[in-house]
Amino acid sequence: MSFSNQFFANPVRLLAPMEGLTDPLMRQILTQIATDLGRPYDWSVSEFIRVTQHVLPAHVFYRYVPELHHDAKTASGTPIHIQLLGSEAQLMAENAAYACELGAPAIDINFGCPAKTVNSHRGGSVLLDEPEVMYDIISAVRQAVPTDIPVSAKIRLGYTDTSRMDDIRGAITDSGADWLTIHARTKTQGYKPPAYWDKIQSFNTLDIPVIANGEIWNAEHAQNCMAQAGTTHLMLGRGAVTRPDLIAQVDKSHNQIHQNYQNSENKTTLCWEDLIAHQIKFLEGKAKTDVVLVGRYKQWLGMLTKGYCEAQILWDSIKREKNKAVIIQALQTSAK
Known part of the structure; x- marks a missing residue:
């Protein structure tokens, strides 16, 4: 089944899966902001769920993706696709099939995670050096998942270098993946600028949609990425956390360039x-403990300092504060 018309009739904008960052609470906040600004994300992808030795119990899927209890959508209505990470094709297939039974609207397979711990256990980007294993995993998952549910993959340009790009492209071509997301760096390059968007061009020979990702911090970056990568489809990551309005800025710029921008009351x-208000809602969200929640909020605030000068002022005043109520009070004061 081709999902191109169903999912890619217009340029898609996705919220990236970022381990330890875009958890359910952060997804809820960021997708709500995008919806309020009049340009909701087309979908978001969950943090990866690690598949090792058995089919995971339901509670594990629900912990990573509580949205499964609500038609696999955030409170603002953004669909959540489930991402799996592992190296055993049959196990990945069985877990993907079970995730679909629990309500997953789509399955994404992680071949991009650069974390040493993950790679040392033969998961994530290390498999870019084993395109034949990538093929086995994707094709097994595609065969196990109902035909009306798409299966996608997320990759980098390579592991230590880009020398196996042709082999990777071949594995994707033959595997039955319904679309591909590419982070435009190798594992070795990590998250260090720049991203090599032009390297994505060669994947456009695939007969499936290609989504570009990496180093998109503002609307200008987005335009350059689309031009160099040769695709209008984007996945936004750290830039969307730093500037939660990035998706609206990107689409406004794109529409203006293509002369189909219409004046709107939407900000x-x-x-x-x-x-x-969204930061306070984050601090009032669910977490194991307030200590965990405050730590997660400080991580976000630290990133917001790159997008808002006010965030730097607040950070300087609360960086050693551990009391959630005191931080909320400081937030309320910063608005005055």
Whole structure:
């Protein structure tokens, strides 16, 4: 089944899966902001769920993707695709099939994670050096998942270098993947600028949609990425956490360039004052403990300092604070 018309009739904008960052609470906040700005994400992909020795119990899927209890959508209505990571094709297939039974609307397979711990256990980007294993995994998952549910893959340009790009492209071509997302760096390059968007071009020979990802921090980056990669489809990662209005800015710029921008009452910029309510909602969210929640919030605030000067001022005043109520009070004060 071709999902191109169903999912890619227009340029898609996705919220990236980022381990330890875009957890269910962060997804809820960021997808709500995008929806409020009038340009919701087409979908988001979950943090990877590690598949090792058996079919995971339901509670593990629900822990990573509580949205499964709500038609696999965030409160704002953004669909969540489930991402799996592993190296055993049959186990990956069985877990993918079970995830679909639990309500997953799509399965994404992680071949991009650069974490040493993950790679040392033969998961994530290390498999880019084993394109034949990539093929086995994707094709097994595609065969196990119902035909009306898409299967996608997320990769990097290679592991230590780009020398196996042709082999990787061949594995994707023959595997039955319904679309491909490419982070435009190798594992060795990590997250260090720049991203090599032009390297994505060669994957456009695939007969499936290609989504570009990596180093998109503002609308200009997005335009350059689309031009160099030769695709209009984007996955937004750390830039979307740093500037939660990035998706609206990207689409406004894209539409203006292509002369199909229409004046709208929807805002495309989220000022600091408007972001405060969302930060407080984050701090009032669910977590194992307040200590965990405060730590997660400080991680976000640290990233927001790259997008908002007000965030730097707040960070300087609360970076050693551990009391959640005190931090919320400081947030409320920062709006004045």
